[in-house]
């Protein structure tokens with residue numbers, strides 16, 4: 001059996017113990033350095049900034065971790081250093097701190113002491129915890145309908161889009177199944193042999209029993225006000241009158257089921273003090289975010305590139321390079337111009353805070369932070385960046401990545417594949433005779449075809465695959481960790497399902513097909529050669545009669 005994940009309480013307890021342990025050896029070291037420097041004024045001048053930084057961070061982190069007395073002493077020592085301290089002053093503070101540290105160690109060993117201190121740190125409730133993220137795009141759909149006419153067609157379309165569909169012929173078996181396993185969405189017929197509104201009544205009973213409505217769409221033979229009202233009262237969000245166009249229903253199901261989260265918000269924490277970095281990372285992770293820690297500012301740029309965070313949380317006082325200098329270096333690079341940066345510091349001098357913000361920093365949070373304040377400040381700014389990035393990087397009609405973002409993401413994925421020696425495949429997909437679709441059925445119908453293919457790709461490919469709209473009716477996909485043969489099989493199954501989707505333009509029903517060309521990495525080692533090779537295969541698929549998938553051999557180029 002796997003061990004349960006450590007609780008916030010356990011993580012903080014460990015952090016406090018580690019903090020005291022490391023502080024003890026650091027303090028002894030500082031005391032020795034100070035003693036040695038006392039005979040030499042130059043040595044003392046050299047040591048002063050380091051001492052200042054030490055007391056400053058001890059003040060902030062000590063308070064964050066609930067060591068109030070230690071933090072107070074560090075605060076006084078820092079204050080003393082800003083004037084001209086006598087040797088005796090500093091000696092006294094160091095002695096006091098060492099004594100306090102010993103007391104804290106004893107206190108920590110007692111369970112009661114740990115509980116008391118943690119109560120102060122840990123007394124917050126995370127109201128904004130994110131729901132566990134789905135890792136699959138597949139939805140569980142319950143379809144309850146006893147009329148056979150349209151059911152097969154509906155099930156076929158729902159399955160084409162990768163959904164798991166369970167069909168019920170009567171409301172009783174549907175009712176029991178919901179209590180057993182709650183679906184992501186329900187499609188419910190209203191009328192059954194035992195009642196004109198048996199479908200909506202069943203949904204109402206389930207709503208009363210479970211305390212929440214099911215995400216449901218109703219299918220009805222009637223369009224009168226009362227039928228619609230009973231559906232609304234049952235908590236249904238969609239209402240279709242029969243006969244239903246399967247594709248319209250499909251799009252409604254897509255909207256009804258919660259949008260797929262793009263993964264947790266990512267925060268890069270840069271702090272030279274490992275315990276401070278770990279403490280803030282623990283709080284952010286507890287709120288469902290992903291936090292990566294860097295303890296040397298010199299590693300920050302590489303971590304930014306690898307981790308691609310939505311926000312940077314940076315300590316202001318660090319050796320080698322201050323938070324302000326790091327923020328300036330980052331802002332000088334165009335790709336990080338929009339990255340939100342938040343300073344974390346014990347600095348309370350508002351003048352210094354304002355001047356540090358001149359580097360283009362979004363906010364200043366003073367240590368010790370209130371967990372809720374940290375989480376909401378980070379969440380708000382990181383989500384805003386996500387939204388901005390999404391607007392800039394996605395095609396507005398389909399929600400897929402636009403041309404430039406697709407190319408950029410594919411290049412990054414290939415660089416990683418080079419390092420990890422993995423294999424990927426690329427598919428170039430182009431809708432067949434699309435000009436005719438527009439000419440015969442109109443541009444709106446053409447748009448519907450493009451949107452449907454985009455949704456099909458999104459619902460059937462993995463979250464890690466890169467899917468982009470390359471041009472008008474042309475799409476590109478990078479399928480990760482798969483060889484050309486498997487990729488061709490997968491795209492071919494999509495091709496087959498797409499060719500069976502019914503589109504409607506007014507009363508006219510029509511179908512569409514696509515052709516695709518496949519190339520593979522590392523046989524094609526760059527984005528450009530992968531694209532050229534896949535394009536060549538696509539050209540061949542078109543020449544050979546369309547509605548097919550062709551894999552280009554490496555030496556065909």
Ligand SMILES: Nc1nc2c(ncn2[C@@H]2O[C@H](COP(=O)(O)OP(=O)(O)OP(=O)(O)O)[C@@H](O)[C@H]2O)c(=O)[nH]1
Pocket residue numbers: 430431432433434435436438442443444445446447450471472473542546
């Ligand atoms: N409705 C709609 N049409 C578009 C969009 N973008 C491009 N198109 C049209 O897509 C058509 C593409 O036509 P062609 O490149 O000649 O190719 P095709 O007719 O698909 O023929 P093959 O690719 O050879 O099978 C053009 O008529 C474009 O106007 C769009 O966003 N919406």
